[in-house]
Amino acid sequence: MLKNLEKYIATEELLASDSKLILAVSGGCDSMVMLDLFRQIGHDFVVAHCNFKLRGTESDSDEVFLRDYCGEHGLELYVKTFETREFALQEGISIEMAARELRYQWFYELMDSLKYDFLLTAHHQDDLVETMLINLSRGTGIRGLSGIHPKKGRLVRPLLFASRKQIREYAQTNQVPFHEDSSNKELVHQRNLVRHQIIPLLEQINPAFKSNAAKTAGILKQTEQVYQAKIDEEMTRFMSKVGDNLHLNIAYLEQSPFAESLLFEVLHPFGFNADQVFEISQLLQAEAGKIFYTETHRLVKDREVFILTPRAEDQQERFYIEKDCLSIAVPFEMQFSKLRKDEQFQFSREKNIADLDFDKLDFPLMLKKWEQGEYFQPLGMTGFKKLSDFFIDKKFSIPEKEDAWILYSGGKVVWIVGHRIDNRFKINKNTDAVYRIRFSL
Structure with a gap:
């Protein structure tokens, strides 16, 4: 596992030898294996742990476990406690989304204050496959189907080469201690439903489903690079920025054989879903005035262009x-x-x-x-x-x-x-x- 990790880091050009790292460690099997491996590699790193206070004494037990482990091995540990339920209620979002927003905001603040280079999370091959299926169910483009990328800005996922089974076997063989998160078995969470019910059904069709899906994600990642280069080239021909707005030339889209793909790549980052994009693509020759909304933006069908604007506040200044x-x-x-x-x-x-x-x-x-x-x-x-x-x-x-x-x-x-x-x-x-x-x- 250690040699495979070092090879993966080199092949994907994830880290330099002098990179300073923050390891996000929950106390579960995956993150504890990542921590064990990086103790052997010798990188300069610290450990960061989030206590979301969602599982009562179990959440506090994870924190105590991490404090004891890091103290025993002389590792620097940073802990942050969150009132996650209150934040989710205040923002009107799910508990899962609240936890994600809180942890990544803190992680990046910690990186900035410590002047560290990268944040490492313990996402693995199974997470990649689950993400592919979730994105597929929501409607996505080629980027979503390529799953999780090993590096995105300052975020690095060094365990994507390994499956959940391989990580478990490593933990057992090398006696890596960890805490089991009971919420991982709760089917109310979308990802757990995919993990415990949908993927096992697909493995009945083909026992090699997960490994094949991971290989497909790798191919799609390379395909995405070619695809994105073409999209970027096309965007310069039909998209222009006017103040805070984007104008999308309708005449160019009308003659394009892949107008829907172009619209999706432009609009998806602003919250427009696949159904909305399809409807928009059917309006190229329609009269002006049709409006589409997301939480943050609005698209207006004008005479010669689609106009994408940030949604204004209601307050009249x-x-x-x-x-x-x-x-x-x-x-x-x-x-x-x-x-x-x-x-x-x-x-x-x-x-x-x-x-x-x-x-x-x-x-x-x-x-x-x-x-x-x-x-x-x-x-x-x-x-x-x-x-x-x-x-x-x-x-x-x-x-x-x-x-x-x-x-x-x-x-x-x-x-x-x-x-x-x-x-x-x-x-x-x-x-x-x-x-x-x-x-x-």
Whole structure:
């Protein structure tokens, strides 16, 4: 096992000889075997243990066991206790997800504070196969089917070459002490259901299922590299970044023989699942306006592009501008000046400048996003028009409408910033002083 570990580390280029490591050790068989092996290799490492307080005295017993073991072998140990159930309830997530978020956040904080290079976990070949099946059940791309990778950033999984059976045999042969986690047998957990019921059924079909699946994952990992290179090349042709948004060119997707794959690779990292991506791919020639949501992002079908935007908070921010204010920096930069309307004055026609009649303004002015049902009198018109109708006439996309900022005076619209001033505040022959506003996003 030790020689195979050293060979795997070298082949996969996981670690340098002088890498400083944190070993995540639960006290179970897998992590204790990893700890035993790395004691023999001679790397500079410390041990990190999480007590999630989920199994009563059993959780505390694991911590005591690790403290005794590390003390006996002169190993530096860091322990963190979490109120996992309370965190899960507070965040509205499952216990499993809560434990994962808590432990990895702490592990990376520990790495940063100690200035260590890598975090090592004891995931093995069986974990890889289980992950493949779970990802397959959820709907995934080629990346998900390749399972767990041996190295991802600062996270290293050095035992992926070994099966659970091989690790157990090593522990027994070398008398490696460990604690059994009773929750590993509870079928309420998705992974345990796959482990104890689904995989045994597949092994009835082919006893070599797990080893064959692991080999397939290796092949898919190499295939993924070729696939990703092609995807990256395609993305430069149909995807562009506009501010905080991504624009996906619909015309390019329409002629692409693998539009759905392209959409999946772009959208999946933002929380869109396979069913959503399929539905989106069927809308390339549909009318604009369809919207898809995830917890963090939104995709809008516009006329020529799909627009991917971060989901905005519901809070309506308001910014006030006093008469003597010269500039603001939030929500964007604006400069304010008062000019005399004399013979030298020249009216600006630039979109980012508004020249207004100073005496018609009531201060403080207010700057905020527009709301449905609001009206204004567009420059050059005597009648009123809904802001929403103005946006439609100007062919604003949904994100552009939502990003529109409005300047108000006394509750009246003064300026759709960057687009049109209100006729009621325009300069005329009776204007004495001009209030000039310049903005830059």
